[in-house]
Amino acid sequence: MPADRILEVCDLRLAFRNWAGTTEVLHGIDLAIAKGERVALVGESGSGKSVTSRIVLGTMQDVPGVQVAGKVRFDGTDLAEMTFKERRRLRGREISMIFQDPTMALNPVFRIGALFHEVQKRRDPTIRRDAACARAAEILREVAIEDAERVLDSYAFQLSGGMNQRVMIGMALINRPRLLLADEPGTALDVTVQSQTLELMRHMVAQYGTSLLFVSHNLGTVREFADRIYVMYRGNIVERGPTAAIFNNPRHPYTRALLAAIPRLTGGGIPEIAERSEAFLEPMFIHPEVTE
Amino acid sequence: MPPPETAFTGNDRPVVTILSRLLRRLVSTLLVLFGVSLLIFLIARVIPGDPARIALGPRASEEQVEAMRETLHLNEPIIVQYAFFLGDLLRADLGISLYSNRPVMTDIAEYLPATLELVFLAGFLMVSLGLPLGALSARYRDRWPDDLIRLLTLLSVSAPSFVWAVGMVLAFSFAIPLFPIAGRISETIDIQVVTGFLLVDTIVAGRPDAFVSALHHVILPAFALSLSGIGQAARLTRTNMIATYEQPHVEMARAYGFSERDISRRYAFKPSLIPSLTVIGLDFAALLGNAFLVEVIFAWPGISRYGVGVILQKDLNAIVGTVLIISATFLIANIVVDLLVSVINPRIRLSEHGK
Ligand SMILES: Nc1ncnc2c1ncn2[C@@H]1O[C@H](COP(=O)(O)OP(=O)(O)OP(=O)(O)O)[C@@H](O)[C@H]1O
Ligand SMILES: [Mg+2]
Numbered sequence: 001m002p003a004d005r006i007l008e009v010c011d012l013r014l015a016f017r018n019w020a021g022t023t024e025v026l027h028g029i030d031l032a033i034a035k036g037e038r039v040a041l042v043g044e045s046g047s048g049k050s051v052t053s054r055i056v057l058g059t060m061q062d063v064p065g066v067q068v069a070g071k072v073r074f075d076g077t078d079l080a081e082m083t084f085k086e087r088r089r090l091r092g093r094e095i096s097m098i099f100q101d102p103t104m105a106l107n108p109v110f111r112i113g114a115l116f117h118e119v120q121k122r123r124d125p126t127i128r129r130d131a132a133c134a135r136a137a138e139i140l141r142e143v144a145i146e147d148a149e150r151v152l153d154s155y156a157f158q159l160s161g162g163m164n165q166r167v168m169i170g171m172a173l174i175n176r177p178r179l180l181l182a183d184e185p186g187t188a189l190d191v192t193v194q195s196q197t198l199e200l201m202r203h204m205v206a207q208y209g210t211s212l213l214f215v216s217h218n219l220g221t222v223r224e225f226a227d228r229i230y231v232m233y234r235g236n237i238v239e240r241g242p243t244a245a246i247f248n249n250p251r252h253p254y255t256r257a258l259l260a261a262i263p264r265l266t267g268g269g270i271p272e273i274a275e276r277s278e279a280f281l282e283p284m285f286i287h288p289e290v291t292e
Numbered sequence: 293m294p295p296p297e298t299a300f301t302g303n304d305r306p307v308v309t310i311l312s313r314l315l316r317r318l319v320s321t322l323l324v325l326f327g328v329s330l331l332i333f334l335i336a337r338v339i340p341g342d343p344a345r346i347a348l349g350p351r352a353s354e355e356q357v358e359a360m361r362e363t364l365h366l367n368e369p370i371i372v373q374y375a376f377f378l379g380d381l382l383r384a385d386l387g388i389s390l391y392s393n394r395p396v397m398t399d400i401a402e403y404l405p406a407t408l409e410l411v412f413l414a415g416f417l418m419v420s421l422g423l424p425l426g427a428l429s430a431r432y433r434d435r436w437p438d439d440l441i442r443l444l445t446l447l448s449v450s451a452p453s454f455v456w457a458v459g460m461v462l463a464f465s466f467a468i469p470l471f472p473i474a475g476r477i478s479e480t481i482d483i484q485v486v487t488g489f490l491l492v493d494t495i496v497a498g499r500p501d502a503f504v505s506a507l508h509h510v511i512l513p514a515f516a517l518s519l520s521g522i523g524q525a526a527r528l529t530r531t532n533m534i535a536t537y538e539q540p541h542v543e544m545a546r547a548y549g550f551s552e553r554d555i556s557r558r559y560a561f562k563p564s565l566i567p568s569l570t571v572i573g574l575d576f577a578a579l580l581g582n583a584f585l586v587e588v589i590f591a592w593p594g595i596s597r598y599g600v601g602v603i604l605q606k607d608l609n610a611i612v613g614t615v616l617i618i619s620a621t622f623l624i625a626n627i628v629v630d631l632l633v634s635v636i637n638p639r640i641r642l643s644e645h646g647k
Contacts, residue, residue, distance in 0.1 A: 091549030104540040
């Protein structure tokens, strides 16, 4: 059924090359997201979640010293066969992204309205500022911002973190992308605000029918969020399956360790996995797909 | 759905904020100028030699010198002399130049515009070449354009501007006579002085030929004067841009497909300007000091050359006047830079207390 896959990653390998030699950090990742599906990528710090999402986004490939092997297909087209320009064309139009710290991710010297304008120019280069702002105000109301006009007229530093996160969600979805990447969204925010905005994001993604790749180190956060989960450990996927299966019947020792860490995790900190264990290096466990 | 969020902070009156900031800067500038006037006045009075005698020459009689001392209030206590000086200053009267026998104000009005023209053009070159070179360097970090720009800018900052001035005169006025050696405009051209800025006056007079001649005269000294400033501005901008490139908002710009060109010209450039501008403002003010030697080398009839002349002549009124005017120009340049920074930096513009 490759036809309804928005994203398909096969045997993805990534290595950084520098004067000291080559370090491989992804050792053959397989990952797929169906259209409209929400998928979570979970693993401890340094396991390679962010680099995976940057490869899907297409920016990692342009970093000097980076070697990428394997296939990344977006809507059936291999990213590696695209030119730099074609890959850039996808970004902001077909693929967009939400970041960890919304306030830092918004340009400090542009008003929110100006940023919305720039983002919408990606889809419609001739759009005028007032038309862009009107559309932006609409989507800001959808993310439950009441004084949208004032927000559009502000700079990020004038708004609260939660407000900026809502702005970021609106900005990410305004061009109706088909795939949304969220790399630990809002972990820089406090827990209540984070869960509020995540709930909002879930709602919006469902409404817009956007596929989602949700990156987190916290299995707890993704429970409500994902249809399927990939568990990642040191550059490998160690277990994958439907959310319920992962939670009810974790099979890989590393997944069990992650799950055991959840209760202490409501603060959103980095999981304290007991220690490194040989068992974590066991081969991947694939839960059977259940049709819903 | 989560509850709507309305918590909000902000300032509706950025213009008022900027005006009050300007006002505060003006007051502190006046205080500084007052201090400068006192200092330079004292220095001018304690250096040895009798100004009246110097003005009248060795053949003047004792009576003549004494009469001169009387009219110049040189026999009064120094505090009274300063009071006279300050009173005159408030009436924009800097006294008579003992050397040229004209009001110092008249001399300054004649020579200052030439210097300002040179310094403004040098400052313009510094900003309009230095900033883009720095941005380009950061965009192509560690690739050949960056290597080339870094090499050139390192060269440019490695010698002071008078060395460049001498080099350029030798190379482009003597060896290859592309540029005139001295003056502000061709001797055969007669132009009505309105502003004293020849580049402006020639346009006002509707004389393109004269404008070209003025530009031809000013461009080499301005370039020599600005060369190390260009290098500094470029290196500073590069450093700040590279720091900005590490910011999440640049990653966001890339994630949304903004082009590297737009990032280098706008998204990363504007935030990087904020830390650069203050330093560039100081560099700009330093041009005024460097202009002294460049003016001498290019025989540029400006205030700096005048200043050197009056110092050698121990022309007290003229020395004090020149230093005061140069300090005032320096301080005004700083205010302008400060205002520019607050216009570009919304954090300053929008905060009630400036910082
Ligand atoms: N530019 C780079 N050069 C060299 N190594 C890198 C680079 N970027 C990432 N790495 C390495 O790749 C590995 C994966 O990094 P990545 O940022 O994807 O981790 P992560 O799973 O997102 O962790 P975190 O939860 O801390 O964000 C790490 O070991 C990191 O050191
Ligand atoms: Mg990460």
